[in-house]
Amino acid sequence: MSDECKRIKRAFETAESALIVSHLDPDGDSIGSMLALGRILSNLGLEADYYSEDGVPKVYRFLPWADRVCNRVAPDKSYDLVITVDASDIKRLGNKIVLSEVGKLIINIDHHPDNTNFGSINCVHLTSSTAELIYKLAKYFELKIDTEMAKCLYVALITDTGNFRYENTSKETFLMAAELIEAGISTHEISTKIYDTRTVPMIKLFAAAMGTLETSENQKAAWVTVTQEMLQKYACRSEQLVGLVDHIRSIAGVEVAMLFREEKDGVVKVNFRSKDKVNVSEIAQKFNGGGHVKASGAVFHEPIEAVKAKVIAEVLRHPS
Template sequence: MIMIKRIAEEIAALNSFLITTHESPDGDAVGSSLALARYLTCLGKDVTVYLCDPVPDVYQFLPMAERVVQELPDRSFDACFVLDVGEFRRAGKAITDCRTIGKFINIDHHLNCEDFGEINYVDTTACATGALVYRIIEAAGHEMDYDIALCIYTAVITDTGSFRYSNANPEAFAIAAKMVEKGINAWDVAEKLYESQPQNRLQLLAMALATLSFSPFGDYASIAVTLDMYQKCNANAELTDGFVNYPRSIKGVEVAIFFREIRDGLFKVGFRSKGKVDVSALAAAFSGGGHHNAAGCTIEGSLPVVKEKVFTLLEKFLRK
């Protein structure tokens, strides 16, 4: 509660706020950012939401999504809320190099999150960063309107994998229940998130699943997406969200790996674990990071070379 009190004091004392989150924003990043933006706007504050990457189409239904900017305004801000980044660099150079921000307030639930802010509200037991934003608004006694509720609910449902992941703790269900009480229709949100896929996403998924491979013992599996696949079905990286869950869903697979080509000779590698392997440690070995069950990193090389690097180290983790 000490950190929440300090944040409340900053909100009361200051007027202009910048809100940002990590590159390639997911549902928690977008939902928590927009929930906080809506709250501050209701208080009459001057609020700007900046993301280094655009809001993915799947989250465009969220209130205030249309107000998100991709170019940092040439002005000063009293404070900047940095949400869900884990590592400060993931907010993008425009933020890390900015000299017109009074102070940084870091709100996060990632393991080993960097303490880069003047205030660091980090709780690794929280189901989502959206849950921390919820606590801040709830502690202030502010009546959450439908717009805030929709953003918070989306943050929680996406980061808990629709309440399937190990972070789906009692607080996650309690927050979801309270948001439903505010008028959130669970099916309506689920339809927007999971039942409205563009055709080219399924075409890209088909190509990715064709690359499915398994370890000799069947305890890890991987898929890949390359630049030429994007070109063939007129798709982009945004449409690959959730692809890694397909190999993870296979019986006997403990770790799923998703290799996504960013540019020629560079791959983003996503890891998902069912619990036996701490993939945050695996990602850290390649200068990445994340959670025990979900992490990622970037590795240079051709796809065969990158795969060999990852599989060799993963074998050591699994055969301890």
């Protein structure tokens, strides 16, 4: 990583303005990495702007500087640097900004195996999380990791490793976590904020969604469906439901779990999880989506029943 670090360092030192961009449907890693990187830049004397087309999910709004994240860029505004975090492809950034128009130099920092290296500088490594790369950058710059930065990095780390349960968890991940704890964070307080702040309607919606559980004949694929009608009944947003798919994967024998979410304006989102044998990144890519081998997603503009039919047919083509 040192070669890219050198180039990134030069870019950070010469830039006078920077925009950090997260991906659509941002998760803990993209928001945490974005905010931690902002603190690195700030330490270097560069105050960045932050862009996320889908804003910041409520659960991550306690993070320091989350209130600085905007979902628009002023027209004609252009930055010396645009840094994308946790996004494998330009399409994942949304369609309201055109990278080549808003930035002179694009730095792509990501850990997805299907990253398209769309940046002028690509810092792409298969680490546990993008946050692990941001952490390494902070080290490279010899910056002190303060409590605020540690909070952002820790949220990214636990959400992308499923609380240190997924295969991407390594010795480095734990060493990094140890250092974040040394920086003064309370892991209990953060976990509570991330995992223990669900509302009663949300749990009722979970129950309703669980009630839709279906499986393939051999029970190796299982899925649940959340319609607009269900979301409206419980006044929840579909982003609050992503964790549901992990429960579906937790069924013994299930190799592929799916969550079908009906959004507004005819959009349907599908989240995939796999246990051991199926590469769900490949399946998502068939539908112009992407992600990791064991966690991926895709977006559709078709009725939910049609989406389900073709996605399930595709999944069943993959031996598990």
